[in-house]
Amino acid sequence: MAEEAGIPTISLGNMPDRIGHIKPPRVLLTKFPRGSMFGEPGNVRRQRRIVLDALEGLKTISEPGTVLETPYRWGQPDPE
Amino acid sequence: MPMDLEQFKTSYDRWVAESLPAYQAGDMKEIVKRYPFVISKGVPWTPYQGRPAEQTVALITSGGVYLKSSQPPFNTESIHGDPSFREIPRNVRQRDIAFAHAHYDHSQAEQDFNVILPLQRLVELEAEGIVGKVADTHYSFSYVNDIVPLVTVSVPQVIRRLEAEKVDILLLVPV
Numbered sequence: 366m367a368e369e370a371g372i373p374t375i376s377l378g379n380m381p382d383r384i385g386h387i388k389p390p391r392v393l394l395t396k397f398p399r400g401s402m403f404g405e406p407g408n409v410r411r412q413r414r415i416v417l418d419a420l421e422g423l424k425t426i427s428e429p430g431t432v433l434e435t436p437y438r439w440g441q442p443d444p445e
Numbered sequence: 446m447p448m449d450l451e452q453f454k455t456s457y458d459r460w461v462a463e464s465l466p467a468y469q470a471g472d473m474k475e476i477v478k479r480y481p482f483v484i485s486k487g488v489p490w491t492p493y494q495g496r497p498a499e500q501t502v503a504l505i506t507s508g509g510v511y512l513k514s515s516q517p518p519f520n521t522e523s524i525h526g527d528p529s530f531r532e533i534p535r536n537v538r539q540r541d542i543a544f545a546h547a548h549y550d551h552s553q554a555e556q557d558f559n560v561i562l563p564l565q566r567l568v569e570l571e572a573e574g575i576v577g578k579v580a581d582t583h584y585s586f587s588y589v590n591d592i593v594p595l596v597t598v599s600v601p602q603v604i605r606r607l608e609a610e611k612v613d614i615l616l617l618v619p620v
């Protein structure tokens with residue numbers, strides 16, 4: 366409904382098939398629990414990284430319904 | 446979102462009648478499978494233009510967050526859920542908030558709300574000039590099954606407030 370009002374959105378998600386009912390226009394997928402999709406409590410660097418990935422996704426996604434994956438794993442350092 | 450609310454209401458009322466005993470027993474798995482999800486026709490879309498460094502961003506969570514000293518908790522008893530929302534200020538602190546949502550594990554967010562509502566991360570990015578402005582007001586919803594009041598009342602209210610604050614970008618974080 367926000368998109369219809371002219372406000373672009375990007376959604377976090379963690380399960381590609383659950384997204385299927387709702388079809389958000391842009392999705393950033395993390396492999397983290399529903400209650401912690403920006404990463405571990407206190408992991409400031411990771412939370413910031415995921416926020417930046419979401420902002421980047423707004424720019425790069427050109428196809429409605431695109432789902433972007435992220436490489437972060439709980440309890441493990443960020444790749445590269 | 447083009448949605449047949451009449452059709453939803455009919456399926457939803459039937460789902461409530463069939464599901465109430467299981468809901469009251471806390472047996473969510475089966476009733477979730479039969480819930481009459483509204484299947485979107487197409488994908489809503491507004492093209493993104495501009496740069497975050499010049500724009501205002503807001504967050505919306507469905508994690509049942511509320512300000513414990515000034516706002517009532519969401520209703521966590523009713524099978525209908527709670528279609529209302531709470532306004533969460535950009536400078537909220539961990540000790541200001543509580544959680545009213547019986548259907549996800551909020552123990553991580555109780556330690557660090559940024560794991561579902563990364564407002565402090567956004568404020569840092571604003572200070573660095575990576576985000577133009579973090580909106581003064583963000584929004585929390587909670588667990589909702591009856592989407593009629595959600596889509597006819599609450600969501601339009603939130604959209605009007607987002608427009609009044611000239612929000613350019615919305616980050617949606619379900620739980």
